[in-house]
Amino acid sequence: GGFVFALADTAFAIACNEDDRVTVAAGADITFLKATRSGQTLTATAERRTVSGRTGVYDVTVTDETGAVVAEFRGRSLRTDRSL
Numbered sequence: 001g002g003f004v005f006a007l008a009d010t011a012f013a014i015a016c017n018e019d020d021r022v023t024v025a026a027g028a029d030i031t032f033l034k035a036t037r038s039g040q041t042l043t044a045t046a047e048r049r050t051v052s053g054r055t056g057v058y059d060v061t062v063t064d065e066t067g068a069v070v071a072e073f074r075g076r077s078l079r080t081d082r083s084l
Helices: 002-016
Strands: 022-032 043-052 055-063 069-083
Touching: 002 022, 002 043, 002 055, 022 043
Parallel strands: none
Antiparallel strands: 022 069, 043 055, 055 069
């Protein structure tokens, strides 16, 4: 589970730092839907749901090599005043 969370969290970090401001995580939750095993190829796809002021919400879907969803992650972001 830790590796699946780390993959989803990395996709979230990349997605919420797509502009010129440093953005950090304000919180995250994950739901594990299917067991994974060593050697599988996992893919994380992040999508911005909403940004309002300095906060944002992003959803990340983690799938295995067959396309089956193994986890759903929701990250909450906070944009800082620092430039990248």
